[in-house]
Amino acid sequence: MKATVHYTNCPVCNSTNIHPALNVKDHTVSGEMFEIWECNDCKLRFTQDIPDESAIGRYYQSEDYISHTETSKGLINRLYLSVRTRTLKKKRKLVSEITGLKEGKVLDLGSGTGAFVNEMVKNGWEAIGLEPSDEARKVARQAYHLKLKTNDQLFSLPANSFDAITLWHVLEHVHQLHQTMQQLRNLLKENGRLIIAVPNYTSLDAKIYKENWAAYDPPRHLYHFSPGSMKIFAEKNGMNILQYKPMWFDSFYISLLSSKYKTGKTHWIAAAWNGLRSNLEAVGNKKKCSSIIYVIAKDH
Secondary structure (H helix, E strand, O other), X not given: OOOEEOOOOOOOOOOOOEEEEEEEEOOOOOOXXXXXXXXXXXXXXXXXXXXXXXXXXHHHOOOOOHHHHOOOOOHHHHHHHHHHHHHHHHHHHHHHHHHOOOOOEEEEEOOOOOHHHHHXXXXXXXXXXXXXXXXXXXXXXXXXXXXXXXXXXXXXXXXXXXXXXXXXXXXXXXXXXXXXXXXXXXXXXXXXXEEEEEEOOOOHHHHHHHHHOHHHOOOOOOEEOOHXXXXXXXXXXXXXXXXXXXXXXXXXXXXXXXXXXXXOOOOHHHXXXXXXXXXXXXXXXXXXXXXXXXXXXXXX
16 A cells, blocks of 8 residues: 555645545556645635655666756756756846845755756855755765755754755645755744745746646646745745746746647647747736746845
């Protein structure tokens, strides 16, 4: 029997007012179907009957899982890697802009193969990276000479010691959601900033592709945040959202993958058009972007 987690309460607000919303296929590894449920109160969506922490590992074992392997197999992954070079620089500048620092101490949770940690270290920051995957940490050593820590070391780091903590598409993977958020708050300096980037299922590209929207990515993505549910989550853990920042490239990347999931092949022009439409809708309201960066501070 599989070790699974069945929610009877919303993982964010604890409401029992929850219901099934979609059935979504794991296109990356197993081909299994998973139910996505929604909370009527805070509007979080979450993957139901997820593998627990001891069983989830095999769902990351794919040479196509780009954040763990640096794979350039396939045109979409090559495009992702070429764009990442530019986005790493943008992320570093964003951390500096948000903290007001050119150098400082940063913690990166879910570092993958270490590209962001490497970017920060190269530019004078003291950067610590945590990554659960043995394979990804091995690639980080080989590619960047970085020694990433394992995730279980999160709770042994000193309190009030980081100017910035970053989670680039990581929070949606974390089983111990509130415990992790409480510890991140504890690790931040008083004026430190928490930077969380996650997909947004209320975006137009999510509405277009529905159950084929690639950012659902079950069972690796345990939660599917809306801006409203992220606000409630932050507040429940003694924090406030200060800013919402767009991730414009994500709508194109996700639309390309979603197109492939829907039809079995990538429809480049249609996917690019859907990505553009999604971004155009979000120009006047960043909370409609395909992925959102939330800038969060302690609630003093």
